[in-house]
Amino acid sequence: MFDRVEAFYRPESVPEVLRLLQRSKGQARMVAGGTDLVVEGDRSVRFLIDLTRAGLTYIRSRDTTCVIGATTTLADLEESTAIHALAGGLLSRAAAACGSVQNRNLATLGGNLAHGSPAADMATPLLALDASVVVADGEGRHKMPLAEYFGRAWQNGASHALLIEVRVPMPPQNGRCGWSFQKFGRTEVDLSLVNAAAGLQLDARGRVKWARLALGAVAAAPFRALPVESLMAGREFDHSLLAEAGEEVMREVQPIADLRASEEFRRELSRVVAGRALEECAARAGCSL
């Protein structure tokens, strides 16, 4: 699988990681949990740089932001009380939906995002939470919104830069807020055919103050469905709004067709899964349809 690997490094600090990366001139791969990398089995790799001892495993909850180190495992996210307290435990619930227990004990948040899979389950909740990331390369550290990391930055080789941490601004606490993560795979342990993360605040009269919706696995990268969000703002949360939002979702997604599912099915699922996410948000905000 890694026939040509000559060295496996275990750097103990970020500067050391960066030095190793520079020295290996593109022939090194960073490895965290290895649950994507090992499956990939890239035969060209000559050096592996293990990130799990570089001091990037932490969850720090501050007043305005929650900061999560890149090598924090999905199991950590599932269990952390700080993460449980954030947006009604949205990130814990998304983490719990990834693979199996064994998988989550190894898999890291950084790996999930850096792998660049459109189906990464941690991407949509973080997009919905307006998260940003900090990456480091030879020129220093850069902070950028997660959406930018997936878009421009990722395509321009940001995957070769070290992802340091994810910063999640604390969502509004006041008022009737609800968050939801929904995923659909062919079986219980599967990559998402569609996933959706949503957030919603309702005013006293049941009108939507703001809505957020992110969709995964139905476009080249996970994305925020902004037209759906603006369509919902200010409207009363009811069946007809949900139906309209669903129609809009079907227009927004650009799913592929492959052996896992047809384009048609993915489109239909997007509507259903997004609808369920919004409905769960509303229910958590105290409005059950």
Place this chain on the structure above:
Amino acid sequence: MNTTVVGKNLRKVDGFKLVTGGAAFTDDVLLPGMLYGKILPSPYAHARIKRIDTSKAKALPGVHAVLTYKDVPRVPHTTAGQAWPEPSPYDTYLLDSKVRFVGDRVAAVAAESRALAEQALRLIDVDYEVLPAVLDMEAAMDAGAPVIHDEPDSTKIFDREHNIAAHIRREIGNVDDGFREADFIFEREYRTQRQQHCMLEPHVTICWLDGDGRLMIRTSTQVPYHCRRQVAMILQIPVSRVRVIKPRIGGGFGGKQEMLLEDICSALALATRRPVKIEYTREEEFYMARSRHPQILRMKMGVKRDGTVVASHLQVLATTGAYGSHASTVQGNTGSKVLPLYRAPHLRFECDVVYTNTPVAGAFRGYGCPQGFFAQESLADEIAYKLGMDPVEFHRKNAIRLGDVDKLSAQLGEGKEGLPRVIRSCGLPECVKRGAAAIDWDRKRQSLPARAGFVKHGVGMSCTMQGSGIAGIDWAASFLKMNEDGSFFLQVGASDVGAGADTVLAQIAAETLGVSLGKIIVTSGDTDFTPFDTGAYASSTTIISGGAVKKAAEKVRAQVLGVAAKMLAVPVENLACAKDEVFTTTKPRKSVSMAEVALQALYQEKLQIMDGASHYNTDSPPPFCATFAEVAVDTQTGRVRVVHLATAVDPGVAINPMQAEGQVEGAVTQGLGFALSEELMLNHTGWPMNPNFLDYKIFSAKDMPKLTTILVETEEPLGPYGAKSVSEVPINGVAPAIANAIFHAVGVRIRKLPIRPEDMLRALYEQQPELKPEEALVTQ
């Protein structure tokens, strides 16, 4: 039954070794100088090798052999591990100048590391003449379809011009007359897919020459003796020069009732005179091993107004892939084990098994029955519904029962006329009763799927049977000898493939000899040291090998009692053995321990207490099974969740109930995958699209429903201590029970497997939910 060892939940005799990770499996040994073998798979579904140049591969340092068809004997054979003469066509060659599916053998190498072997494969230069391929079984018999086996030396092919490997037509009664007697006739088509075994341990073989130059084959097989015979024939060496050793096996499920790697691995060992190991990767396992035969089934049943089945007609088109391994016998089972479940006097089974340029099918748990029962039990449910009858009542009315004689089996034996089946034990009514109670059938049939919301619940059921060994063909031998401490060596040719045969056979020996389980030391599946056994398949081991063990143990017990009679000075008739001693059954009570008997025999009498026995049956008593499923259908996504699966099985007497339950749970897990998620998909050029666990979906712990497993024990006169079999039958009923539950939930019939969410959702869109029963019949 009053027993002390049989019928008890004793731990597996090999369990400790397995759970502590001791050296147990084929791959757990590392021989000095061992080379790694690798097979070059064909990239084309159908092609002729015009030129093959191995010089570059041979020149690579560390490569010790490269074999092509030019280097090996050409002996037509089948890879099916069946009793000689195998009923499967002899259409396979060790290596050939023609390749017939993507994954077929082109060449084989042995090198000092796996990486070197892979590199050597890339250096083999092949010119192919690509031939038109036929992948679709419905097109295989067409005039002008490419002929897959045009080589003249293959034999036993039914009609090579039309790619028909095997053809079957059998009838009892007169089905046409039967349909004329019927008030209603129903006919439907069903389709089943290519399912893989996905055993934990892939196929793996290590071959070497011992000090005497004999060929040693350590291999993951269900059929050591068939394997020895086949390898000897293919390599044209005497059987006496070959030894097959079967260590612990990590699951076979029929996939290892096959001589798959042993021939080529042996050829490499002979060519290099060094130990060679070949182990399939998971990817290779998916398309270079064996699979379940995909079938298209047309099922027609005629019934009286009161629900009595008068005639059944099943027409099957199946594909065996590129080679005919198990072609006629798997498909024969689809008729002979399925149709006689109902007592209809008129039964007809017709089947064509065709070659296609696709991965090779073979034996797989259920052996043709899961396909057949999916059709029959789905149609039975449909008929019951149309007649306004409870499916439970329909089965009560029509199912085979104690004392019945199944005459279809007499016509459909293993490749020849079989023997009639007499039902001497039958727990099916009790299975239905207890399965229904476990799922709360009566209440749920009424109350479901009334629940509002988009997730609809429903319950469905099915009844199935199987056999216990192949009547008149499967046979086994065993040998026992006594040691100084009153323990016994038990030698059996039987192959424990993880299902627990060693434990069950030891329990039978211990019970018969009156000793505890720890006093039996088992050696199994080694052709040099254990007597003959046809192997672990056809649900035969407990009943056939167990029968041989019981007979041998009875003979040895007689010898033990003979020695004890002299020691105690009482007639043999007044002696019995239990709890590791021999004692008098008359007053005054006197006893000697087994160890004392052994010492007396060995050192005073100069007698080795030992004996062996052979055993076969002329009938194959069916185990029965009733499967009940509750499903929840998400009508927005098409996801079918099985909420509860209750399986009630009649295995005869369960020699080890805990192990029997384990077999039931394993079988239904594979049945769930067959029903809902598993399928090896090929693209339009015959390439496997999902040879990995990411996209070939087996059931994981998280997918599992609540399972209820019920053993309904009966006493089978032909089985040792009343045992029949258990490991195959529970897989048969899962798919139809689920499909029937789906119908109960949402009123839509699914007749094609697997039922993936997308298929379910499409069906919900495309099919009109069924009308009420009474209306349905009027519009017939």
